[in-house]
Amino acid sequence: MKVATINFSGNNGKTTLAEHVFAARMPGALQLTIETINAGNEDIEKVRGKDFGQMMEAVMLADQAIVDVGASNVEDTMKLMKQYSGSHEEFDYFVVPAVKESKQLEDTLATIQALSSLGVPPKKIRVVFNKVEVDDDVESDFYPLFAMHQAKKNFTLNPSAVVYSSDIYKQLRALKKNIPDLLEDPTDWRKKLKEAANEEEKITAVKMISLKRLAVSARENLDDVFKALTAK
Numbered sequence: 759m760k761v762a763t764i765n766f767s768g769n770n771g772k773t774t775l776a777e778h779v780f781a782a783r784m785p786g787a788l789q790l791t792i793e794t795i796n797a798g799n800e801d802i803e804k805v806r807g808k809d810f811g812q813m814m815e816a817v818m819l820a821d822q823a824i825v826d827v828g829a830s831n832v833e834d835t836m837k838l839m840k841q842y843s844g845s846h847e848e849f850d851y852f853v854v855p856a857v858k859e860s861k862q863l864e865d866t867l868a869t870i871q872a873l874s875s876l877g878v879p880p881k882k883i884r885v886v887f888n889k890v891e892v893d894d895d896v897e898s899d900f901y902p903l904f905a906m907h908q909a910k911k912n913f914t915l916n917p918s919a920v921v922y923s924s925d926i927y928k929q930l931r932a933l934k935k936n937i938p939d940l941l942e943d944p945t946d947w948r949k950k951l952k953e954a955a956n957e958e959e960k961i962t963a964v965k966m967i968s969l970k971r972l973a974v975s976a977r978e979n980l981d982d983v984f985k986a987l988t989a990k
Contacts, residue, residue: 759784759988760823761851764873767865768829770855771888774927776826779886779980779987780853782938788820792835793828810838814845825849836872846878853987854913855888855921858899867906874912883913884987887920896920919986922979926972937980940966940973 761780763772773791781789790813817823827835839845846852852873856866866885873883885903887896896917897904907915930936947970951963 759851760817760820760825760849761853762825762827762849763853763855764827764832764835764869765854765856765862765866766829766832766869766872767862770857770862770866771921772828772855773826775853775855775886775888775921776824778927778930778937778976779921779984780824782936782980783984784822784824787822787824788816789824789826790816791826791828792831793826810835811842814842814848817848832869836876839876846873846876846882849882851882851884851987852878853884853886855886856900856903857889858894863900863902867902870906870913874910880912881914885913885915885919886983886987887917889923890920891923916986916989919983920979921983924972924976924979926969926976929969929972937973937977940970941977943970 763776763780765772776789776791781787792810792813813825817825854866854869854873856863870883870885874880887900890896890899903915907913926937930940943966945966947963947966951960951967954960954963
């Protein structure tokens with residue numbers, strides 16, 4: 759499977775999706791980031807927009823690939839996909855993250871329209887609702903997306919593709935870890951808490967216990983999102 763996360767707008771969770779939804783469930787996949795600013799994860803190879811041709815060759819050679827298109831490079835990437843006619847066919851899915859803020863939502867609609875104009879078929883353009891609170895009404899908060907889907911049918915909309923807000927993502931960035939890292943950590947943090955020699959060790963143990971709890975619910979949520987986004 760080969761996927762690209764893309765949106766004209768920033769701060770909507772493209773990188774979080776690439777890392778935590780796809781990379782965690784596509785072991786060994788080639789990971790590329792097209793970005794010139796807001797560099798992000800240092801372990802992922804970064805590609806400048808002008809290197810698009812080489813990037814596409816790498817994607818074609820890979821069995822699995824995850825390409826995170828940074829907001830500052832989306833416009834250039836769209837132009838290059840048009841120049842390299844049919845290059846979008848290398849991807850199984852273009853995943854467009856949406857958040858409910860009006861400006862980002864407008865950019866999400868524009869991203870979908872731009873992909874559609876390139877000839878990307880509706881079944882390959884997948885929207886994911888991101889940073890959603892558990893008591894949010896998705897259909898109401900993201901009404902423009904539902905209206906566009908009803909009118910144009912030029913993308914795939916699955917109301918169950920919802921990533922819920924969680925403190926875990928920010929904390930994982932600070933720790934430079936991912937959800938599997940936390941869940942596979944064999945450390946008995948409850949034992950560490952009981953044996954802590956000082957307040958700092960206690961705080962660390964408590965923090966890790968809380969993070970593991972968050973990781974369990976986040977993994978379940980992201981498992982559901984992955985299934986929803988890749989459903990045929």
